[in-house]
Amino acid sequence: MIQSPNGVVIPRTVTLQLDQGGFVLESGKTLPEVTVRYEMYGEINQAGDNVILLLHAFSGDAHAAGLHHDADRYPGWWDDMIGSGNAFDTDRFCVICSNVLGGCQGTTGPGSTNPQTGQPWGMTFPVITIGDMVDVQYRLLRQIGVNTLYAVAGGSMGGMQALEWAVRFPDMVQRAVVLASTARLNAQGIAFNAVGRNAIVSDPAWNGGNYYDGPHPTRGLAIARMVGHITYLSSESMRLKFGRRLQNADGAKLDLEDQFAVESYLEYQGEKFVDRFDANSYIYLTKAMDYFDLASSWGGLDAAMARTRSRFLVLSYTSDWLFPTDQSKEVVYALARAGKDVSFNEVVSPYGHDSFLLEATLQRELIRAFLSGGTV
Amino acid sequence: MNAVFEQILHVVEPGSTVLDLGCDDCALLEQLARERNTLGRGVDIDDRSIQACIRKGISVFHGDLDEGLKDYPSRSYDYVILSRTLQQVRDPKNLLLEMLRVGRQAIVNYPNFAFWLNRLQLGIGGRMPENRELPYSWYDTPNIHFFTHRDFQRLCREEGITVSQQVYLSRGRVIPGFLPNLFATEVCCTLSLDV
The missing domain is CATH 3.40.50.1820 (Alpha/Beta hydrolase fold, catalytic domain)
Structure with missing residues (x-):
């Protein structure tokens, strides 16, 4: 505990x-x-x-x-x-x-x-x-x-x-x-925010922002979060934390099921985020930052x-x-x-x-x- | 070092603004603030120095003097101080001119490499000087420009810099100005641009 x-x-x-x-x-x-x-x-x-x-x-x-x-x-x-x-x-x-x-x-x-x-x-x-x-x-x-x-x-x-x-x-x-x-x-920051918003509004569940009584746009929000997480880290910290490690220790089978450690980290961060964050807030708060x-x-x-x-x-x-x-x-x-x-x-x-x-x-x-x- | 501090305290007008380049733990700025009621700012590259200054309530910037003073507007300080650092920067002439652009006056103190003991060690001993004033071996010294008091005076003449006050020191004590290029270990001077 x-x-x-x-x-x-x-x-x-x-x-x-x-x-x-x-x-x-x-x-x-x-x-x-x-x-x-x-x-x-x-x-x-x-x-x-x-x-x-x-x-x-x-x-x-x-x-x-x-x-x-x-x-x-x-x-x-x-x-x-x-x-x-x-x-x-x-x-x-x-x-x-x-x-x-x-x-x-x-x-x-x-x-x-x-x-x-x-x-x-x-x-x-x-x-x-x-x-x-x-x-x-x-x-x-x-x-x-x-x-x-x-x-x-x-x-x-x-x-x-x-x-x-x-x-x-x-x-x-x-x-x-x-x-x-x-x-x-700066323009780079605005650009990343725009990608996040686009991921959200492209999710069919977003439904113009009216999703509160149905399924939420969790996929779009998770992708937005994944992009966000890349921008919060550095090339150096990613190299130290994940390198090119695969999630399974068996080695690459060269099929599309292979997952690198960094991929599964981003997936996890995305999934964790949708439980506590509202997609529409993502849109409004990133806009507030962009306009600042x-x-x-x-x-x-x-x-x-x-x-x-x-x-x-x-x-x-x-x-x-x-x-x-x-x-x-x-x-x-x-x-x-x-x-x-x-x-x-x-x-x-x-x-x-x-x-x-x-x-x-x-x-x-x-x-x-x-x-x-x-x-x- | 105290003799240099005293000299600077003596020169700085009460109530003026001071930029101290390579401020270390801001001991000088603190003393100036206390005794001359100055408004000071320090610049240093070392995190520990920055912490020490912040703790004393003196504002300080993390900065690299080799990047110059481009972000400081002209005439924004009464004094810009550079203590024992001129011989360590990549472009000393440029930094000197930048100091005189940003400050109305500059206070610089520098080691005199023509001090008699250095001459003896190099001229007779045939080895690079290494003594109490220059406590470094040739392969790990922060000093990258070796100049003498006369070299400095010549640079000032060439660049139209007025040396308004000059104090000679030997091993931390003020000495009379008799053959200073031979007897001074360091020189502290106040500079301004000719008008």
């Missing part, structure tokens, strides 16, 4: 208190109601100034640490970074992580019921942006009495949200930790960064070809030009984009140092 220093945690769900018109999105469309699921580790202090908001990546969720029940097979996705005495020290900080808008783990998304029709939203769900996700998090925090953030932190799509937080709510964010991320996705562009939203990257009032820690990883180092540097030098307090490190790691979830040791030291560092 798996153990977690964070024990069993109970997710919380709140419905946002909205004005008459509902929740207005960046597109101008509105959502009549928004529900948010989140988790909390550690306690808010008297002054209310010890809250750290963690921002999960594309396929992550609010379950960042601990277990949901004693028999859980896996702890939360950042369990090895959160806890008493850890980088995100729960003795000192109150760590909050919420499911993003558009997702499928308890916060309003395309799989939620549209209160006006009583049916799942499906493709009638409005397009959402990274900015909308952040806006939902902001309202959640205000509603539960959090007015200032000691830090925001996230990797990949979570890093996009961290940057958006620092630009959109500069007075609220004191520190921002941005891992393996970017101020705008701090430069175009705020009149140039320099202007965006000039708005911020946080201290920044930006990390990139040598083998990450999905969010490569030069994209982090683009953010870092824009912050430096604006005279902001920013530290940057390119971490040597073979694990590709996934490095930010795997390079716990060095990352723990850097984040701990950053969160404890005073201003000279």
Whole structure:
């Protein structure tokens, strides 16, 4: 049985208190109601100034640490970074992580019921942006009495949200930790997202997004996930992990039944994913990532960064070809030009984009140092 | 090293901005921030140095000086400091000019390979100098450019660089400027571009 220093945690769900018109999105469309699921580790202090908001990546969720029940097979996705005495020290900080808008783990998304029709939203769900996700998090925090953030932190799509937080709510964010991320996705990233979406919509079961009362487009979603997984790894990590090994030790029979270890790994990842992820969320969240562009939203990257009032820690990883180092540097030098307090490190790691979830040791030291560092 | 720090502390105006290339554990930037109220940023290639700086609350970049300073806008710092590193970079002349583009002034300290002991070891002993100031054997030294104080002065003249302040050191102590090319183990100087 798996153990977690964070024990069993109970997710919380709140419905946002909205004005008459509902929740207005960046597109101008509105959502009549928004529900948010989140988790909390550690306690808010008297002054209310010890809250750290963690921002999960594309396929992550609010379950960042601990277990949901004693028999859980896996702890939360950042369990090895959160806890008493850890980088995100729960003795000192109150760590909050919420499911993003558009997702499928308890916060309003395309799989939620549209209160006006009583049916799942499906493709009638409005397009959402990274900015909308952040806006939902902001309202959640205000509603539960959090007015200032000691830090925001996230990797990949979570890093996009961290940057958006620092630009959109500069007075609220004191520190921002941005891992393996970017101020705008490059063409290659958009291309891979497009392949994933195409795999989903090509599955007959997708049915224009209306599949909630029938078979789900599991094949399409699994293929999307397989493509995604290739982009999260590196050539080096695939070579080390699988090489040219065959799944059966008997050797190649040169028939089409042969399977390489890497194939069966991707199959497994695809199958595992469809049990917990909604195909329509895949479409909406990848679109939100594709549209994210701090430069175009705020009149140039320099202007965006000039708005911020946080201290920044930006990390990139040598083998990450999905969010490569030069994209982090683009953010870092824009912050430096604006005279902001920013530290940057390119971490040597073979694990590709996934490095930010795997390079716990060095990352723990850097984040701990950053969160404890005073201003000279 | 302390004599160099003291010299730099002496030169840097209070409240100015400082970029320290090859900042190591940011000890200099920390002292500058404390005593001169500067706003500093360090650059280093070593992960451990970066951690140390972050822990001290000083902002630091992971960077390779051989890639130059192309991402830094012109005149964005009051001082750009390069301590004991010029002889280790691939293109020292270019880095020097880049420092003077990015900073209004540059503070550089470099080892003087014409120090008398080095001359003795090479000229009489017939072997590459190896001593307390140059503690490396020829096959594993980080120093890839060997130049003297006079060589450096000549480069400054050729490139239109003004040397406004010059301090000579021998084994970490400030010495008078008598035959410095013979007696100084290292030189610390403040540079700016001729106008």
